[in-house]
Amino acid sequence: xxxxxxxxxxxxxxxxxxxxxxxxxxxxxxxxxxxxxxxxxxxxxxxxxxxxxxxxxxxxxxxxxxxxxxxxxxxxxxxxxxxxxxxxxxxxxxxxxxxxxxxxxxxxxxx
Amino acid sequence: xxxxxxxxxxxxxxxxxxxxxxxxxxxxxxxxxxxxxxxxxxxxxxxxxxxxxxxxxxxxxxxxxxxxxxxxxxxxxxxxxxxxxxxxxxxxxxxxxxxxxxxxxxxxxx
Numbered sequence: 001x002x003x004x005x006x007x008x009x010x011x012x013x014x015x016x017x018x019x020x021x022x023x024x025x026x027x028x029x030x031x032x033x034x035x036x037x038x039x040x041x042x043x044x045x046x047x048x049x050x051x052x053x054x055x056x057x058x059x060x061x062x063x064x065x066x067x068x069x070x071x072x073x074x075x076x077x078x079x080x081x082x083x084x085x086x087x088x089x090x091x092x093x094x095x096x097x098x099x100x101x102x103x104x105x106x107x108x109x110x111x
Numbered sequence: 112x113x114x115x116x117x118x119x120x121x122x123x124x125x126x127x128x129x130x131x132x133x134x135x136x137x138x139x140x141x142x143x144x145x146x147x148x149x150x151x152x153x154x155x156x157x158x159x160x161x162x163x164x165x166x167x168x169x170x171x172x173x174x175x176x177x178x179x180x181x182x183x184x185x186x187x188x189x190x191x192x193x194x195x196x197x198x199x200x201x202x203x204x205x206x207x208x209x210x211x212x213x214x215x216x217x218x219x220x221x
Contacts, residue, residue, distance in 0.1 A: 034210070041217075043203075043214050044155070045212070046210070046211060089155065098145075098160060099205075101154060102154070
């Protein structure tokens with residue numbers, strides 16, 4: 001079955017700098033890759049996703065890139081702000097099948 | 112628009128007591144429904160999922176059970192809680208690709 005590895009487990013960046021979180025997956029048939037942001041005490045929130053027919057997707061300060069050959073995908077946050085501090089999860093699946101989540105990255109933005 | 116509700120938001124229960132957590136979804140039909148548990152500072156552990164009324168798949172053998180009596184209702188239960196059942200319980204729904212989580216229930220077993 002699918003296995004997703006996420007790195008780093010913790011990440012600390014200065015406000016205004018960029019943050020990058022990376023995930024690798026094992027099943028080459030996976031074709032859907034979402035990213036979630038979880039703030040303390042809340043449920044994870046879907047922030048961006050990408051499908052295997054696209055190499056990159058952007059939404060304002062957030063972007064996701066996908067390398068199908070290497071089976072890895074990354075979340076890029078530019079011009080980080082204090083409200084970006086949270087735990088971020090990546091996931092992978094075939095469409096309509098169970099999502100397999102990474103272990104999470106705790107991102108801290110230092111003012 | 113779609114909305115997912117979970118209740119209660121927080122719950123403190125003694126060891127050996129029963130449990131019933133409820134999740135309902137509005138604004139969508141025939142969703143896949145999921146129960147996850149999250150230990151403090153940890154990742155998301157899938158407990159159960161359902162693709163339709165009365166259809167439940169268990170991911171991890173344990174002290175819990177799930178039921179789906181209606182299309183948009185998903186219930187997590189236990190007959191006797193253990194200390195290890197403490198955690199943050201999340202319900203989620205999914206149609207085709209995108210999956211959305213509820214606000215969660217914080218369960219503390221004492």
